[in-house]
Amino acid sequence: MRKLAAGNWKMNGLASQLDEVAALAAAHPDPACDVLICPPATLVDRLARKIVLLDSTILIGGQDCHPKPSGAHTGDISAAMLRDAGATHVIVGHSERRADHAETDAQVRAKAEAAVSQGLVAIVCIGETEAERDAGRTLDVVRGQLAGSVPAGAAPETIVVAYEPVWAIGTGRTPTPAEIAEVHADLRARLVQRFGPGASGIRLLYGGSVKPSNAAEIFALPHVDGALVGGASLKADDFGAIVAALSAA
Numbered sequence: 281m282r283k284l285a286a287g288n289w290k291m292n293g294l295a296s297q298l299d300e301v302a303a304l305a306a307a308h309p310d311p312a313c314d315v316l317i318c319p320p321a322t323l324v325d326r327l328a329r330k331i332v333l334l335d336s337t338i339l340i341g342g343q344d345c346h347p348k349p350s351g352a353h354t355g356d357i358s359a360a361m362l363r364d365a366g367a368t369h370v371i372v373g374h375s376e377r378r379a380d381h382a383e384t385d386a387q388v389r390a391k392a393e394a395a396v397s398q399g400l401v402a403i404v405c406i407g408e409t410e411a412e413r414d415a416g417r418t419l420d421v422v423r424g425q426l427a428g429s430v431p432a433g434a435a436p437e438t439i440v441v442a443y444e445p446v447w448a449i450g451t452g453r454t455p456t457p458a459e460i461a462e463v464h465a466d467l468r469a470r471l472v473q474r475f476g477p478g479a480s481g482i483r484l485l486y487g488g489s490v491k492p493s494n495a496a497e498i499f500a501l502p503h504v505d506g507a508l509v510g511g512a513s514l515k516a517d518d519f520g521a522i523v524a525a526l527s528a529a
């Protein structure tokens with residue numbers, strides 16, 4: 281399977297931030313993995329135009345979408361709009377949205393369904409809090425989120441799953457390689473159990489404080505098919521080093 285390095289810019293980036301994409305494309309013109317950037321919604325269209333000008337293979341994603349295609353939902357953005365603006369992917373159920381907007385598994389699943397119905401790949405995020413890990417509940421929690429958030433009929437072409445421990449996001453802390461491997465193996469087994477052998481091709485990303493210094497070690501783990509990268513995706517040098525590590529894995 282082709283691996284995926286996905287950058288999540290979160291609520292960061294004015295137009296000048298697109299210079300980092302130009303630098304990334306110049307430094308890594310032909311990576312051996314898919315490279316995806318999810319800028320704030322305001323930049324999706326401009327990034328799409330820039331990618332064409334750069335003649336780059338970098339893919340573009342949104343960071344969230346509404347479950348409905350259109351309607352009276354002030355401030356929200358639909359999957360159809362993201363696609364129209366040039367996106368091919370969308371993140372759904374990121375822990376910051378689950379926390380800031382009280383999104384439930386059922387809502388995340390509805391968003392993923394909307395994304396897939398519009399032809400987007402949905403990157404479904406799951407992950408335990410520190411308290412849940414300390415209580416020994418990590419596998420219970422992520423299994424529940426996986427079952428509740430990933431829609432029926434998930435396939436490698438439509439769904440990516442990102443395991444992101446909440447306590448590892450933006451903190452510089454990561455689980456041990458053994459802890460990451462344990463969760464990824466369990467998620468893989470659950471996906472295959474539910475969707476059949478084809479689900480062995482559903483990409484499982486690790487996310488949470490991935491940086492150039494730990495990327496190679498994480499990418500060497502079984503069932504880690506790439507990364508969802510926050511802070512380190514904002515700098516072309518850092519994200520480029522992560523893309524290079526994934527290309528070499």
Ligand code: PGA
Pocket residue numbers: 288444448449450451452487488489490508509510511512
């Ligand atoms: P981080 O964020 O790489 O800054 O920890 C990851 C994410 O939230 O997707």
